[in-house]
Amino acid sequence: MDDSLLLEALDVAQACADIARETVLPYFRTSIRADAKSDDSPVTIADKAAEKAMRAILEKRLPHHAILGEEAGMSGTQGDWLWVLDPIDGTRAFLTGRPTFGTLISLFHKGKPVLGLIDQPVTRERWTGIKGHPSTYTSELMPGVIGTRSGLTLSEAELSCTSPEIMTPAHTPRFAALQKQTRRTSWGGDCYAYGLLALGQIDIIAECTMNPWDWGALVPVIEGAGGSITDWHGAPLSLDSDGTVLACGDGNLLAEVVRHLS
Template identity: 75%
Template sequence: MTENVLQSAIDAATACADIARKTVLPYFRTSLRADAKSDDSPVTIADRQAEQAMRDILTERLPEHAILGEESGMSGTNGDWLWVLDPIDGTRAFLTGRPTFGTLISLFHKGRPVLGLIDQPVTGERWIGVSGRPTQFLSDRLPGTIGTRPCPKAAEAELSCTAPEIMTASHAPRFANLQKHTRRTSWGGDCYAYGLLALGQIDVIAECTMNPWDWGALVPVVEGAGGRITDWQGGRLTLESDGTVLACGDATLLPELVHHLS
């Protein structure tokens, strides 16, 4: 990306995060009704309104780019530039009043995520990752310094996963084997956990059944903080990946983790 293209993309992603935050916050900790999608995951009016608001910004600013959103699918046909949006990653957390959900905004170029943004509207925290650059962490209220922490052995690692229920029958025993070789497991967090990994608070995250809107924004953020994020085989994440995601703060730990998940 040229500097001008990059800055336009960062500005657009920031504007999207701002409007999503403004849209979502009034619904937080209210008696909001959720509808069940085809996969039985919940969706609310907050999800739909926030995604539409972001789509409007991107369509106005970058009409030549395609957009893929969790709630409204694909629009546009540009093969090189694709925005991937998840207005509320962690709708269950949002519905139960826990500030561990987030808005995920990513820009793919020729199938690879080159820009990623994680925004937590309630805490006011924001992570911005750009391929090849250090991740930025923006927060007016909560402390945090970008940079993953050293953890060369799985036995010393803090492992995190959103919920046991996301594991399929074939993935559950592999995850359980990883658990046996790590220090302890914490549950919950959705995309917020990846932000914490980028701040050096968590060492390993392993999840499956993930879609591009679940992981696209996480790749530049984690890698820009010094970590690695791959599938469970240690391969690069692409739009055709199998839905497994493995993130670690210490890159030297990756081969051991892949071994335990094999």
């Protein structure tokens, strides 16, 4: 794959993240109303406006690429290139005034994520990843150096998950088995937790019921920071994955973590 194509795409992704940040911030910590979607998850005018703004940039600059957004679904000609957007990952955090939500932008090529961007509008942090290249982290306010933590045993590892409620009855005991082997579990964070894993602050994240817009952007970022991100069986994530996501800062822990999740 031509790196120049991905660098051009990264420039477009940065422009999308900038406009999403500008769109979302005026709504943060206001009395914004949320509607319930069919899966009972919340959606706001900020989600819809940010996705609409990003779509406008993509349709203008890369009209031959298809787009899949959490709020507006699929559009464009379905070929090798697919942008996957989540304007506000962590709408519950956004609604309750916590700066742990984020905008997720990813580009898939032939069904696999090759570019990912995580942006936190309030703290002005941004993680970017391109397949085969080191990830980057920038922030105007927060300290941090890209790179996952390695050399730990599983008993020393920090485990994280967005919420116990995202676990299905089949997955709950499997997650509990992993919890018993780790140092502690922290809850909350949505995509922000994956950014922290890429900075070496968290070691393992295990979640399920995830859609491509929830994990697409995370794959290049985590891998480019030195970690691994798979399903709970240790298989690469794809558009046909089962919704489980397992991120390990130290890939040497992957086989042991998968064994406990099984």
